[in-house]
Amino acid sequence: MKNPIRILIVLLAMGGAWPAQAALKVLATTSDWGALVTELGGERVNVYVATNALQDVHRVEAKPSLVARARTADLLVATGAELEIGWLPVLVQESGNAHIQPGAPGYFEVVSALRLLEVPTKVDRSMGDIHPLGNPHVQLDPHNIALIAHALSARLAQLEPAQAAYYAQREKDFDTRWSAAIARWEAKAVPLKGVPVVIMHRDQAYLCHWLGLNEIASIEPKPGVPPTAAYLGQLVSKLTGSPPRVIMINAYNDAKAANWLSERVHAPVVTLPFSVGGTPAAKDLFGLFDDSLDKLLAAVK
Amino acid sequence: MMSFRPMVALLALSMLPAVAPAADDVAALRAELQELKSDYGARVDALEARIQQLESSGQAAAALPPPEPSPPPAPAGGANAFNPAISLILGGSYTSTSRDPSDWNIAGFPPSGGEVGPGERSFNLGESELTLSASIDPYFSGVLTAAITGENEIEVEEAYFRTTALQNGLSVKGGRFLSGFGYLNEVHAHAWDFVDQPLVYQALFGGQFKQNGVQLKWLAPTDLFMEFGAEAGNGDGFPSTRRARNGLNGVTLFAHVGGDIGDDTSWRAGASWLDQHAEDRSAGEDAVGDPLLEGFTGDSRTWVADAVFKWAPSPRRQLKVQGEYLHRDEDGTFVFDPAGIATLANYRNAQSGWYLQSVYQFAARWRAGIRYDSLDSGSDTAELHPDRLSLMLDWNPSEFSRLRAQYDWDNARDDGEQDRILRLQYIYGIGAHGAHKY
Numbered sequence: 001m002k003n004p005i006r007i008l009i010v011l012l013a014m015g016g017a018w019p020a021q022a023a024l025k026v027l028a029t030t031s032d033w034g035a036l037v038t039e040l041g042g043e044r045v046n047v048y049v050a051t052n053a054l055q056d057v058h059r060v061e062a063k064p065s066l067v068a069r070a071r072t073a074d075l076l077v078a079t080g081a082e083l084e085i086g087w088l089p090v091l092v093q094e095s096g097n098a099h100i101q102p103g104a105p106g107y108f109e110v111v112s113a114l115r116l117l118e119v120p121t122k123v124d125r126s127m128g129d130i131h132p133l134g135n136p137h138v139q140l141d142p143h144n145i146a147l148i149a150h151a152l153s154a155r156l157a158q159l160e161p162a163q164a165a166y167y168a169q170r171e172k173d174f175d176t177r178w179s180a181a182i183a184r185w186e187a188k189a190v191p192l193k194g195v196p197v198v199i200m201h202r203d204q205a206y207l208c209h210w211l212g213l214n215e216i217a218s219i220e221p222k223p224g225v226p227p228t229a230a231y232l233g234q235l236v237s238k239l240t241g242s243p244p245r246v247i248m249i250n251a252y253n254d255a256k257a258a259n260w261l262s263e264r265v266h267a268p269v270v271t272l273p274f275s276v277g278g279t280p281a282a283k284d285l286f287g288l289f290d291d292s293l294d295k296l297l298a299a300v301k
Numbered sequence: 302m303m304s305f306r307p308m309v310a311l312l313a314l315s316m317l318p319a320v321a322p323a324a325d326d327v328a329a330l331r332a333e334l335q336e337l338k339s340d341y342g343a344r345v346d347a348l349e350a351r352i353q354q355l356e357s358s359g360q361a362a363a364a365l366p367p368p369e370p371s372p373p374p375a376p377a378g379g380a381n382a383f384n385p386a387i388s389l390i391l392g393g394s395y396t397s398t399s400r401d402p403s404d405w406n407i408a409g410f411p412p413s414g415g416e417v418g419p420g421e422r423s424f425n426l427g428e429s430e431l432t433l434s435a436s437i438d439p440y441f442s443g444v445l446t447a448a449i450t451g452e453n454e455i456e457v458e459e460a461y462f463r464t465t466a467l468q469n470g471l472s473v474k475g476g477r478f479l480s481g482f483g484y485l486n487e488v489h490a491h492a493w494d495f496v497d498q499p500l501v502y503q504a505l506f507g508g509q510f511k512q513n514g515v516q517l518k519w520l521a522p523t524d525l526f527m528e529f530g531a532e533a534g535n536g537d538g539f540p541s542t543r544r545a546r547n548g549l550n551g552v553t554l555f556a557h558v559g560g561d562i563g564d565d566t567s568w569r570a571g572a573s574w575l576d577q578h579a580e581d582r583s584a585g586e587d588a589v590g591d592p593l594l595e596g597f598t599g600d601s602r603t604w605v606a607d608a609v610f611k612w613a614p615s616p617r618r619q620l621k622v623q624g625e626y627l628h629r630d631e632d633g634t635f636v637f638d639p640a641g642i643a644t645l646a647n648y649r650n651a652q653s654g655w656y657l658q659s660v661y662q663f664a665a666r667w668r669a670g671i672r673y674d675s676l677d678s679g680s681d682t683a684e685l686h687p688d689r690l691s692l693m694l695d696w697n698p699s700e701f702s703r704l705r706a707q708y709d710w711d712n713a714r715d716d717g718e719q720d721r722i723l724r725l726q727y728i729y730g731i732g733a734h735g736a737h738k739y
Contacts, residue, residue: 052564056616059700062739063567063611064526064559071470071520082734086700089736093442093463096470096520103439125701125731224699226665252616254665 027073031276032139053278062090070095080109081136113151129224137203141210198244239265251278385435386733390491392427394726407504408715409678409685412585413539415507419722426451440466470520480512482555482573484607494660496707500674501654507539526559540601541577551577573605599633617665624657650679687713703728
């Protein structure tokens, strides 16, 4: 029994000796929020991203490595609106870290800065994986990113009041670059307005909404419910008269159903990054939108 | 009188400006009112037109970035506003066995008194698990899980508080809760990968050990997951018994470490130690159901090694491999009662067991699993080494439903004869979306 106790004491001492002046430790649930915190915090933040773009953020496990990161985090940046409901509550609970409990300054939900699309008036699980608080896949509208940046920067400043000027400066800089990028993207995206598309899941809703794409069908009959052969058959007959120009899927999706549909309705499948890191070109938030637009524009040319 | 008249005059004068213009302006006021009415009418029309326009353009209203964040949707008001999260698990099974399940036992092991064995034949209603949970205040949260059994009884599975405001990786839990040792002990029945617990858990803990007491846990501030826990309880639950004395009645210590290997692979391993004590622990019932006079009094010490490994190369594929080894030493006295004359004798035994299981999710909704159980009762007799092989297949239409088939080749009984068991099971969850532990 002596040795375990000794190890414990050493570890406790290590915990106490954690450098206080070090960068703010941030745990971000997705690569998009990780990228945004990096834009806003620069070298003042040390970001750990819990998931990658090839994972389904609905279905992530509360892995030991994530519990360990939650334990030492000064700030948790989550999407909210129940996107991470299957695993984040466990991380927060197991962390033993009062700083990141809901309601504490170290707990930030990006949806708190936004107005969500598709807030259902009625919820019942027979409707599939619907989100009672609205569609939480908010990252694919750049106007949302701007709003989140503003609120997130304020939160960083609140956590480190001495660095408020630094964070304000970085936010101003980001906002300038981001506004210019939005103008560029919106000019470039004009040919996409009204283009009929088939989507995979409701997680593409914000992108369609921003670009004015016309969603004529969804490969999933209900959110989170994979299509049956019968449903796909109906989809083909429905789409034969008015075919889509593009079938949009995300990097993390299974392409099988989309490819099957593509052959029958003669529309190309476009695999979008969906999140930072989803494709090699989507290295950061700017790359995420550049690549999404380039892929869509190339497909409708 | 003299002074009264000027006052009347004054009064009359003072009223004049009010009365006279009023009479003149009635028409003007009317006109003004009319103007206001038509103005508002026009505004209301304009607003209605705008609402219609916004409605017709679907959710276009949200396109405009709001000047400031809109408040979150108002929660249900009144007395319901603080209602806890409620979730209910419905479960049941169909069982077919080649041998009579009523004589099922684990060779060489004392009866553990829990929910062990394959259960009864044909259709069985499982436990309906009702869980209520909520924050208590800024410092604590509370959970109650009640099981309503197919035999129309209500059992408190878990009822505990836990701290939420402690710093530095510390948390305290108190009440009745699944003890944190090993890996499977803390996993709720609806989240098991097989219909039942491994034989070693059934033999040594009657399925699962619930602590009635307190737990202190500390998480190290390192990137490698390192968790240390200590529990003390009242000893209620096999292999220990309650004792008529103050103080601790059973101590559990555990440590877990874990981490990632690359993006796709994660693991956790641990070691645990339980120091328990039993007093006149019954050795079961006789043929007519009366408790035997035979019993054990003494120390029961168990240590556990556990390891889990998960590989998830895509959102639709996952391989999970887990195994645990449990070893128990018991040292004390035993009352033997073979001929109605109780005899006290020294008793000392070492028993152990292990299982290794693997579950593979080979399609988005399908998982297949294999498990092998092996026990060592501490006896040299060959029949007293029970083992079992299980195969499992389950279909998960959504996160909230699971249909499962499991087939066992079960060599647990002391007569050494195999039992072949088929079980079909359903598990459904309704209500609040639960978050699962690793």
